[in-house]
Amino acid sequence: xRLTRNIISAGAAAVVSGTxxxxxxxxxxxxxxxAARTSHQQPTADRWLExxxxxxxxxxxxxxxxxxxxxxHCHAADATGDEGPDLHDLQVSDRYIFHMIKxxxxxxxxxxxxxxxxxxITALISYIRSLRSQPSET
Amino acid sequence: xxxxxxxKAHGATTHFPLALALSSVAFDAAGFALARKPIGNDLRAAGxxxxxxxxxxxxxxxxxxxxxxxxxxxxxxxxxxxxxxxWPAFVLLVALGTWRxxxxxxxxxxxxxxxxxxxxxxxxxxxxxAYWGGEMMIVR
Numbered sequence: 334x335r336l337t338r339n340i341i342s343a344g345a346a347a348v349v350s351g352t353x354x355x356x357x358x359x360x361x362x363x364x365x366x367x368a369a370r371t372s373h374q375q376p377t378a379d380r381w382l383e384x385x386x387x388x389x390x391x392x393x394x395x396x397x398x399x400x401x402x403x404x405x406h407c408h409a410a411d412a413t414g415d416e417g418p419d420l421h422d423l424q425v426s427d428r429y430i431f432h433m434i435k436x437x438x439x440x441x442x443x444x445x446x447x448x449x450x451x452x453x454i455t456a457l458i459s460y461i462r463s464l465r466s467q468p469s470e471t
Numbered sequence: 472x473x474x475x476x477x478x479k480a481h482g483a484t485t486h487f488p489l490a491l492a493l494s495s496v497a498f499d500a501a502g503f504a505l506a507r508k509p510i511g512n513d514l515r516a517a518g519x520x521x522x523x524x525x526x527x528x529x530x531x532x533x534x535x536x537x538x539x540x541x542x543x544x545x546x547x548x549x550x551x552x553x554x555x556x557x558w559p560a561f562v563l564l565v566a567l568g569t570w571r572x573x574x575x576x577x578x579x580x581x582x583x584x585x586x587x588x589x590x591x592x593x594x595x596x597x598x599x600x601a602y603w604g605g606e607m608m609i610v611r
Contacts, residue, residue: 335579342573350566357533357561364542439478439539440550440607 389459396460399453403445412464417442421464430458477539482608484531489601491525492564492594499587506580515583519576522590526568529561549607556600563593 401410407417414420423430434454437444449457495518502514536557540546545554567590571578578586 338574339579339582342570345573346566346570349569350562353530353565354558354562357537358544360534361537361542361544364537366542436475439475440546444475 392456392459393463395453396456396458396463399449399457400460403448404457407442412461420461423461427458427462430461431455434458477535480535481532481539484528484535485601485604488525488528488532488564489597491521491528492560492590492597495519495521495525496587496590496594499583499590503580503583503587516576519571522564522571523568526564529564533557533561549603553600553603553607556596556603560593560596560600563589563596567593 400408400412404417405412407415408420409415412420431451431454433442434449434457435444435446445454497518498514498521499518502511502518505511505514537543540550543550543554544558545551567586570586574582
């Protein structure tokens, strides 16, 4: 009687934990697919119309100063990437970059909302956009 | 929607299964040691309910974590270390909670001893996973 109960308990534990693991992995797969569909990293026609930050020299210089103060230790001084990704030729919208700098990404990048205001972030975006046309420093 | 909502939800939900699993092991270990005293039954009852609540509490913690990371199952660096410990802990806690629920409050001493070893392992895995989870919250 006790043996039967032990077998039933162990079987139920294996089935329930296996189901819970399968369900959560399936849920993770679902979230990844949904995130990929809605990601700004996948350019769509309407995103070509999103506003582009100004890239005049003074703003780029200001952005570079802010970049060296706060971003270079992860993205490298020449922005070719280190712990963080390479920032040259980013195929993402300004709105995405703005959002990423302001709010960060859990476990990936800290939020700079308390450190930088919208004008500072715009300067940073200008600098990052300016990296498109210049070769990376080595 | 607040982009940090799932990070907040994960922070709010992870501490319940962690605290409940650790408490359950402590209650059960004390109940096992004091099995012949009247308080032993009460301690095992506390261990029983805290384990079931802890196992149930793993679901919101895991789901909010997956929503926070946009479905990353392993990741890299501290996130990978976090996941290397919390995934086995999650499976073990759900299995142990189910085993306990089906067994009822009067499991055999031998079964309870084996359970206690596995529950200690699950709580340990959970605690190490929680350490790496905490490490990720520190902006360096």
